[in-house]
Amino acid sequence: MLKRIAILGGGAAGTMVANRLAKRLYKELKSEQVEITLFSKDENHIYWPGYLFVAFNLDDPESFKKREKELLNPSVKLQTEEVNKIDLNNRTLVLKSGASYQYDYLVIATGSEYHYEEIQGYDSVVGFYDEIHALKMRETLNSFSGGKIVVNIARLPIRCPPAPAEGTLILDDILRNRGIRNNSEIIFTTPINMIIGIKEAHALLINEFEKRGIQFVPYFTVASVDPQNKVIESQEGDKIKYDLLIGVPPHSGAQVIKASEIGDRMGWVPTDKYTLQVKDHPEVYAIGDATDLPISKAGATADFESYIIVDNIISDLRGEKIKKTYDGSVMCFAAAGLGKATVFRFNYTIPPNPPTPLDTLWWVKLMYNKLYWDITARAIL
Amino acid sequence: MSSFKIYKRLDLTSSSCAGPIGELSGVMDEVNPGEAVEVIVADEATKKDIITWANRRRFKVVDQGQENGKFKLLVGK
Numbered sequence: 369m370l371k372r373i374a375i376l377g378g379g380a381a382g383t384m385v386a387n388r389l390a391k392r393l394y395k396e397l398k399s400e401q402v403e404i405t406l407f408s409k410d411e412n413h414i415y416w417p418g419y420l421f422v423a424f425n426l427d428d429p430e431s432f433k434k435r436e437k438e439l440l441n442p443s444v445k446l447q448t449e450e451v452n453k454i455d456l457n458n459r460t461l462v463l464k465s466g467a468s469y470q471y472d473y474l475v476i477a478t479g480s481e482y483h484y485e486e487i488q489g490y491d492s493v494v495g496f497y498d499e500i501h502a503l504k505m506r507e508t509l510n511s512f513s514g515g516k517i518v519v520n521i522a523r524l525p526i527r528c529p530p531a532p533a534e535g536t537l538i539l540d541d542i543l544r545n546r547g548i549r550n551n552s553e554i555i556f557t558t559p560i561n562m563i564i565g566i567k568e569a570h571a572l573l574i575n576e577f578e579k580r581g582i583q584f585v586p587y588f589t590v591a592s593v594d595p596q597n598k599v600i601e602s603q604e605g606d607k608i609k610y611d612l613l614i615g616v617p618p619h620s621g622a623q624v625i626k627a628s629e630i631g632d633r634m635g636w637v638p639t640d641k642y643t644l645q646v647k648d649h650p651e652v653y654a655i656g657d658a659t660d661l662p663i664s665k666a667g668a669t670a671d672f673e674s675y676i677i678v679d680n681i682i683s684d685l686r687g688e689k690i691k692k693t694y695d696g697s698v699m700c701f702a703a704a705g706l707g708k709a710t711v712f713r714f715n716y717t718i719p720p721n722p723p724t725p726l727d728t729l730w731w732v733k734l735m736y737n738k739l740y741w742d743i744t745a746r747a748i749l
Numbered sequence: 750m751s752s753f754k755i756y757k758r759l760d761l762t763s764s765s766c767a768g769p770i771g772e773l774s775g776v777m778d779e780v781n782p783g784e785a786v787e788v789i790v791a792d793e794a795t796k797k798d799i800i801t802w803a804n805r806r807r808f809k810v811v812d813q814g815q816e817n818g819k820f821k822l823l824v825g826k
């Protein structure tokens with residue numbers, strides 16, 4: 369009997385799962401025992417880390433967008449349409465057109481969404497978390513001649529928590545290269561007590577901040593931004609005046625998760641940290657940014673998770689009992705300024721031990737921006 | 750303590766880029782007044798950090814204890 373595997377989301381996570389499944393289920397797809405359909409509301413697949421490079425005019429948005437169709441294995445069916453509802457009890461997806469799709473297995477890979485509108489005045493920021501704000505940042509920096517720059521993380525969790533520090537360090541180097549660092553101040557503000565929430569990584573980054581004279585302001589949870597008077601105010605009661613505000617917007621899970629009432633109040637999907645199955649629904653998995661797991665919302669997380677989900681769906685299809693479990697593995701190449709990078713590699717039990725920033729790791733990071741499409745999205749490896 | 754309804758239980762003993770406070774702060778943003786989050790952390794230093802953070806955000810540390818060498822806190826709104 370035909371088994372239908374639905375993958376919801378055409379970002380890094382959904383695409384990797386689809387392509388890895390298609391490769392492994394080659395025979396079953398050919399003999400029509402299995403069907404794999406990926407649903408995505410966007411025709412384009414976005415490589416989000418690229419906006420860090422766009423904001424600093426190191427690359428262009430076109431380098432970080434490809435049509436999902438070009439990335440998917442031809443045996444995967446692509447349905448470019450928004451899914452309005454996930455009905456877990458009836459194993460059905462309801463599409464915007466009103467059509468529905470019944471699945472035997474579902475992989476939820478709906479990612480994160482941004483909510484600039486949740487904080488008064490926050491849409492006035494520049495940044496490197498999406499194309500619009502990255503292009504605004506590129507333009508603003510182009511004519512910037514010095515002043516007080518505040519980098520703010522609005523709320524956690526966010527995509528790739530090291531990215532705001534990476535952007536701050538690159539900014540510092542760019543201002544130095546342009547000879548305007550001496551008449552600039554850089555202040556990094558975050559709701560928590562560390563630059564990123566892992567002691568070993570924080571130690572490395574705070575050392576880098578101190579060397580460069582970047583001020584670190586912990587316990588700063590933005591309440592509002594006044595773009596006229598250029599003031600950012602925190603829930604803790606602090607106010608900082610700025611000339612340029614670089615913001616990382618509040619994130620939540622996808623709207624469809626909230627509308628289907630299958631997530632928590634922020635729309636993150638309740639997921640088993642080892643099996644990656646969605647609570648009470650063993651035929652449903654969640655992956656990537658969409659989960660409520662307290663790890664890291666990173667493409668690399670999704671990469672590690674994808675192997676577990678693919679193996680477990682296949683073993684279930686074949687009636688095997690052996691299941692794999694996810695060990696919390698994450699790996700991120702993090703820029704430590706222009707031309708240097710380090711790497712954070714850890715799992716549920718082993719904390720990271722990041723090496724001193726090296727130029728070779730910077731080149732690995734740049735190279736990966738290009739290799740992402742083949743190695744990760746097309747899952748060639 | 751009994752007046753707080755537990756909204757979520759969080760095991761924050763593993764490494765996470767957002768860190769224990771980052772993960773908890775994200776969840777506290779979704780909590781309604783009268784609700785609390787139960788957290789488990791691996792060490793005393795993290796427990797103290799959470800208490801400092803909770804005081805600054807004017808959340809209430811309703812209860813604290815120790816279980817199997819780990820530290821438990823109940824943080825309410």
Ligand SMILES: Cc1cc2nc3c(=O)[nH]c(=O)nc-3n(C[C@H](O)[C@H](O)[C@H](O)COP(=O)(O)OP(=O)(O)OC[C@H]3O[C@@H](n4cnc5c(N)ncnc54)[C@H](O)[C@@H]3O)c2cc1C
Nearest residue numbers: 377378379380381409416417451479528656657666667668
């Ligand atoms: C500046 C920056 C730097 C980063 N750096 C790194 C890094 O160095 N390393 C790293 O590993 N990660 C990094 N990341 C994080 C990484 O980009 C994300 O974690 C990753 O893209 C998550 O992929 P995803 O597929 O889970 O979610 P997404 O990319 O958000 O994809 C979700 C998909 O679901 C689709 N979708 C949502 N709702 C629906 C619906 N109702 N119907 C149909 N389709 C729907 C969307 O259209 C989209 O295609 C960075 C991110 C940023 C912003």
